[in-house]
């Protein structure tokens with residue numbers, strides 16, 4: 001079938017199994033082919049083909065509501081709701097979003113990208129429906145990884161209490177990005193086994209009862225024994241005890257099994273959880289055999305061989321420098337403990353865990369728990385390092401305030417994906433952490449200009465015993481600079497002049513330095529002499545340098561890859577105002593007050609005006625204005 005002719009799911013409502021199977025095969029082939037060029041979350045989507053087909057047969061969207069969690073597995077849903085023709089632009093600038101997007105389609109009723117929000121959203125929509133006397137059906141599709149997120153358990157608690165009519169499809173493929181972790185995961189594993197156990201039980205029952213004379217006595221005795229075992233292993237009781245009807249485990253690739261159970265759930269009063277067992281990467285061998293999470297989300301690949309096409313990297317990934325530096329420190333200092341919230345691959349803490357298995361804790365998708373636990377580790381003299389994406393640390397904000405900063409605990413936050421991340425788009429850009437950290441008393445915020453300075457910053461922060469420090473670094477690879485053999489201590493609040501100049505000073509924060517240096521070279525050719533400062537801490541600032549700049553009186557420009565409101569440039573403005581340097585001209589470049597969607601980072605730099613050309617323009621305006629002022 002030509003999937004690009006699909007307008008909406010109406011066409012498949014009456015499809016029989018054979019037609020659905022054929023459609024499923026077309027969808028798998030389409031995904032494998034398209035994503036081999038664009039990249040994306042192939043594994044998760046291959047795992048939900050039959051499930052999504054069944055949902056769109058049984059639910060009449062957009063009247064009925066389907067909510068996808070984490071949302072990276074919504075490509076099949078997007079194909080069935082008329083967007084197959086946009087897949088060549090998947091996760092590209094002004095192209096198809098990799099997560100549900102309400103502006104893209106009326107069938108996308110809730111936007112996700114951060115994990116574990118679907119149950120709360122489903123409850124909200126179901127309660128609204130109830131209050132309005134509507135007849136919409138609501139279903140949330142949540143993965144076994146996302147179920148480990150605290151929000152999901154908060155919602156289960158409330159939904160079970162309210163007894164709201166809604167269905168939760170638990171898509172259990174035993175994987176988070178990498179293999180799932182935690183007691184919930186083990187419990188689900190027991191259910192998977194119990195599922196097999198239950199089928200065996202029925203077979204045994206049938207066999208026993210066929211024994212003449214005492215067979216039925218034997219069977220009922222065996223039943224009693226089996227039931228106590230069932231209670232023990234059939235942990236669907238966990239959900240039943242919370243007030244849910246538990247159905248499962250259901251074969252996530254068997255259309256009949258799915259249809260019967262999800263239809264039953266849809267038409268049952270009260271909350272129902274359907275435990276679906278699926279295979280991540282189903283239908284494409286390299287993805288099916290993926291034990292590490294390579295095929296969770298990836299770039300282009302060769303379909304036949306499954307070879308992932310990697311661009312030759314001239315420099316190490318910042319995440320690798322982070323992990324390698326921690327390993328070097330951990331060899332010298334037994335107090336170092338690494339923590340991740342289900343991102344061991346992305347943060348490269350998986351390589352740390354290979355060397356120090358007892359000193360790396362993956363807590364699941366639980367940033368709140370990770371933050372507070374790290375604080376408590378510090379109270380006991382350990383030196384915890386929480387490796388976390390900027391955007392995901394937002395999930396642990398109160399724990400940052402209430403537990404870590406207020407108690408001034410020695411936690412080092414390795415904030416990865418700081419700045420624009422690109423293809424994951426607005427839910428993942430790491431552009432708010434300076435703003436959400438800077439106003440917290442006791443927090444320090446550092447960002448290196450390159451990978452060599454990153455190792456020194458991590459080393460310096462690790463040896464700082466004056467409370468929490470955030471060392472932030474971007475997604476992707478470094479600049480290819482030489483790495484010092486020996487660690488150096490970088491004093492907090494001491495910036496570095498990397499180029500002398502007399503007409504204007506640019507305070508470059510973190511990754512902006514190459515763009516600023518390029519602009520300075522152009523400005524120099526035009527006769528404007530620019531001083532460049534590697535302003536490597538947003539808190540504390542370099543007060544001494546700021547006083548000198550104020551004294552000198554030349555224009556100052558701050559440049560950062562972060563939200564302008566509340567980040568580094570704001571800190572400089574605040575400083576100058578608070579110290580009554582009212583005549584100094586300070587201007588800022590950064591990310592304006594909106595959510596930056598998906599695209600390549602260079603394209604997003606263009607959109608945001610974070611280019612050397614724009615820096616040149618800005619400085620020319622500032623200095624010519626300054627010159628005009630002098631001439632009067």
Ligand SMILES: Cc1ncc(C[n+]2csc(CCOP(=O)(O)OP(=O)(O)O)c2C)c(N)n1
Nearest residue numbers: 044113114115143144145146175176177342
């Ligand atoms: C708050 C938050 N933390 C971490 C992530 C990163 N993340 C994206 S998908 C994923 C794993 C999800 O596992 P699961 O829900 O089982 O979905 P599957 O990929 O197995 O279908 C993680 C950890 C996130 N999106 N949101």
Ligand SMILES: CC(=O)[C@@H](O)[C@H](O)COP(=O)(O)O
Nearest residue numbers: 070072113297346417424475
């Ligand atoms: C869906 C999700 O949140 C993760 O898969 C995320 O896309 C990983 O990002 P990186 O590719 O930067 O590790």
Ligand SMILES: [Mg+2]
Nearest residue numbers: 143144145175
């Ligand atoms: Mg999973």
